[in-house]
Amino acid sequence: MKLFYLLAAPLVTLSVARADDEPFYYTRTPVASEDWPACVKNLDGLLKEGLDPSTKYGALAKPVGDLAAGTNPTAQELRAECIKQAKTIPDTERRWRDSLGYVGTMRVLVKEMQDNHYDHTVATLMQEVRLCNAWIDVAIEVLGPDHELTLTDRKFGEWKGTAAAAKKELCGFAEDAANAEKAKQFGPYTKAGIKNDKLKILSDYDLSVEIGIPGGTFTLDPAALAKANPWFSESTGDDCASGKITHLHRYEFDKNQKLVKESTKDYCGAVPKGAYK
Numbered sequence: 001m002k003l004f005y006l007l008a009a010p011l012v013t014l015s016v017a018r019a020d021d022e023p024f025y026y027t028r029t030p031v032a033s034e035d036w037p038a039c040v041k042n043l044d045g046l047l048k049e050g051l052d053p054s055t056k057y058g059a060l061a062k063p064v065g066d067l068a069a070g071t072n073p074t075a076q077e078l079r080a081e082c083i084k085q086a087k088t089i090p091d092t093e094r095r096w097r098d099s100l101g102y103v104g105t106m107r108v109l110v111k112e113m114q115d116n117h118y119d120h121t122v123a124t125l126m127q128e129v130r131l132c133n134a135w136i137d138v139a140i141e142v143l144g145p146d147h148e149l150t151l152t153d154r155k156f157g158e159w160k161g162t163a164a165a166a167k168k169e170l171c172g173f174a175e176d177a178a179n180a181e182k183a184k185q186f187g188p189y190t191k192a193g194i195k196n197d198k199l200k201i202l203s204d205y206d207l208s209v210e211i212g213i214p215g216g217t218f219t220l221d222p223a224a225l226a227k228a229n230p231w232f233s234e235s236t237g238d239d240c241a242s243g244k245i246t247h248l249h250r251y252e253f254d255k256n257q258k259l260v261k262e263s264t265k266d267y268c269g270a271v272p273k274g275a276y277k
Contacts, residue, residue, distance in 0.1 A: 034065075035095050036086035040138045043079045051075055086142045091149070099135045103166055104151025104159060106132055106174040111155065117181060121206040125178040132171035139163045192222035197259040201231070201251070216276040229253050232276055242269030248276075 047053060053076035063069050064078065065085040073081070089095055109128050112120040139147070145164035152158050161169060182203070189202055201211070202225075210218035211225060212232030219225065230252040237245035248271050252261040265275065 034085065036065075036082045036089060037095055037099050037135075037138050037142065039082035040079060040086060040142070041099070041134050043075060043082065044134065044138070047075065047079075053079075083142060086138070091139075091143055091147070096139075100139060100149060100151060100166075103132050103136050103139075103170055104153050106170040107156045107159075108153045110174050110177040113177070113181060117185070118208070121208065122178050122182045122185065123204075123206045125174060125181075129171055129175045129178060132174060133167065136163060136167045136171055140167065188222045189225070192226040194222065194226050194257065196253075196257040198225070198231070198253060198257040212276060214277050216271070216273040234271065237266070240268035244269070246271050 053074060055075050056072045057075070057078060059070050059072055060067060061069060064073070065081040067073050067078070067081050091097075091100070106128070109120070109125060113122065113125045139149075140163045143163055145162060147163045148160070149163055149166055150158055150160050151166065151170070159166070159170065185207060186199070186202065189199065194202065207220060210220050211228075212218050212234065213224060213228035214230070217224075225231070230250050232251070233249045235247045235249075237247055239245075246267045246269065247264055248267060249264045250262065251259055254260045267275070
């Protein structure tokens with residue numbers, strides 16, 4: 001399988017320009033549902049991505065807790081209100097059960113990665129760990145670190161402990177498992193001398209796609225990739241006279257394997273072998 005674009009563009013993140021959206025925009029439920037824990041989690045995500053806490057939302061179409069319709073709360077004020085309202089919800093309510101139930105699935109998700117890391121990749125588990133931490137951090141702030149939880153999953157049964165313990169024994173357990181699997185998978189590559197941006201490319205794509213090297217061979221062989229410079233990726237575009245346009249992307253590294261130059265050239269149909277240089 002050939003490698004598609006790797007570093008040509010950054011991953012898309014939520015834009016801070018969305019500050020005029022409703023506070024529950026990123027939940028699956030409308031504002032009327034008042035899903036306060038989700039409000040906190042989603043605002044935390046935006047703040048981590050660079051949203052200024054002083055940024056004002058557009059006029060609220062409906063009251064949000066004690067914030068009246070028509071007011072323009074800042075992100076910080078909105079978060080504080082969602083925290084206050086979340087503290088009024090018993091942890092037995094569905095709004096908490098759904099979010100904390102996800103935390104309880106970590107042992108199952110680790111098992112799925114260990115049993116079949118091609119379908120349930122390390123990168124997937126790390127995304128799940130981030131979500132686990134996001135939810136449990138809200139629970140720790142709202143319910144308290146010593147709040148007792150009982151979480152159940154379909155394979156391992158009940159887990160009981162405090163919110164603080166859940167962060168360590170469930171979210172932390174999954175993160176440790178992901179890091180251990182990643183070290184195991186990438187051992188042959190680091191042993192071959194691959195590092196810095198070369199290693200980051202492999203890590204970002206979980207070794208799931210092959211990389212082009214000079215001469216036109218696509219491979220995941222550690223020794224070949226360690227030696228090769230530049231690397232290549234291909235992706236297909238619109239129709240052309242010979243089939244599909246092929247975008248050939250070239251990645252050039254310095255002696256420390258830092259990415260120093262990128263370029264793209266389009267071909268109608270197959271890329272000639274002479275282009276891989």
